[in-house]
Amino acid sequence: MKKLYFLNAITGKPLKIYLVFVTVLFVLFIMYFTYFKPKPVLSKPARQIFDDYKHPVHRESPFEGAKIVHIDLKGAPLRVSYYKTLFPLLSKLGASGVLMEYEDMFPYNSRLLKNISALNAYTYEDIKYINDLAHQNRLEVIPLLQTFGHLEFLLKLEEFRDLREVPDYPQVICPTHEKTMDLLMEMIDQVVDSHPRSKTIHIGADEVYYLGFCDRCANIMTKFNLSKNMLFLEHVNGITRRVHKKYPDLKILMWDDEFRSFSLKELKNGDLRYIQPVVWKYSKDVYEELGPSLWDMYSDVFPNVWVASAFKGATGIVLLQQSSGWKYFNYK
Numbered sequence: 001m002k003k004l005y006f007l008n009a010i011t012g013k014p015l016k017i018y019l020v021f022v023t024v025l026f027v028l029f030i031m032y033f034t035y036f037k038p039k040p041v042l043s044k045p046a047r048q049i050f051d052d053y054k055h056p057v058h059r060e061s062p063f064e065g066a067k068i069v070h071i072d073l074k075g076a077p078l079r080v081s082y083y084k085t086l087f088p089l090l091s092k093l094g095a096s097g098v099l100m101e102y103e104d105m106f107p108y109n110s111r112l113l114k115n116i117s118a119l120n121a122y123t124y125e126d127i128k129y130i131n132d133l134a135h136q137n138r139l140e141v142i143p144l145l146q147t148f149g150h151l152e153f154l155l156k157l158e159e160f161r162d163l164r165e166v167p168d169y170p171q172v173i174c175p176t177h178e179k180t181m182d183l184l185m186e187m188i189d190q191v192v193d194s195h196p197r198s199k200t201i202h203i204g205a206d207e208v209y210y211l212g213f214c215d216r217c218a219n220i221m222t223k224f225n226l227s228k229n230m231l232f233l234e235h236v237n238g239i240t241r242r243v244h245k246k247y248p249d250l251k252i253l254m255w256d257d258e259f260r261s262f263s264l265k266e267l268k269n270g271d272l273r274y275i276q277p278v279v280w281k282y283s284k285d286v287y288e289e290l291g292p293s294l295w296d297m298y299s300d301v302f303p304n305v306w307v308a309s310a311f312k313g314a315t316g317i318v319l320l321q322q323s324s325g326w327k328y329f330n331y332k
């Protein structure tokens, strides 16, 4: 009897019941996709890439060093909720850590520093959450804090304007200004304090475009007969000595590019014992462009050397679309 009635409904006689039926189905459909459908941790393509990743070279001689993914938060920072998707994926793909370049997304909290943080900066709870999540996914967090060039996020602010090496550009901090070292150490302290598990810090120091430009630096260079390279070393060593004294267990990484113009003698005399350089090159033919002598020189001076490639970005500031071929050769 009931069945007959139902059939009637579909053929349109008691139209109301048919409408109720369709409405209920629609609501169930919406609820399924909103509440019940299990959310996959990895997107399908990413999982496929991982499963298909069976290149024989990697099987025969697996790389045993650390594998770190650089997460650069300048400009378009990740939402905190996204790390929950990202970290398990990175871990599964074989990463052993993440290099977190916070820039103005770090919650600087002293009177002097608090203007540095962006309005949408992470909170202390967020930083703790990111650290805990990384730990759960067996990823070491290495905070990166620029200490020489690329301090735009700091030097663009009115209150730090007088620390610029060149008044017109907020790129490089003046290494001989009396306030510079205390300011950088205060930033380092806050970053280190909020990363209690981290065993490594990265102090940046790449692309220091203006060295010895201001009168103060020029005078000091003349007074102590310092070359630009020596001025660079004075500042970097000032930072690393302080960091090492305060946090003797921290490994200190920095970008290598400023060392490329050094002679072997200059590097050896440079007392760089606390530094592990990260050699970065994002172009197609890394070996040819850096040249074999660079590696010889670094291996003579540093017990540990890191290398950095790029899978995205870093191929020109006006590039709209990434060339995957380029990145493939960069990795090779």
Ligand SMILES: *[C@@H]1O[C@H](CO)[C@@H](O)[C@H](O)[C@H]1NC(C)=O
Pocket (backbone or CB within 6 Å): 111, 112, 113, 115, 159
């Ligand atoms: C932070 O910014 C506000 C508003 O621009 C300013 O009044 C204040 O002096 C700044 N703080 C410091 C420590 O410079």
Ligand SMILES: *[C@@H]1O[C@H](CO)[C@@H](O)[C@H](O)[C@H]1NC(C)=O
Pocket (backbone or CB within 6 Å): 225, 227
């Ligand atoms: C200054 O340093 C250069 C090399 O760094 C050296 O050749 C020169 O003799 C020094 N000059 C003085 C006056 O010490």
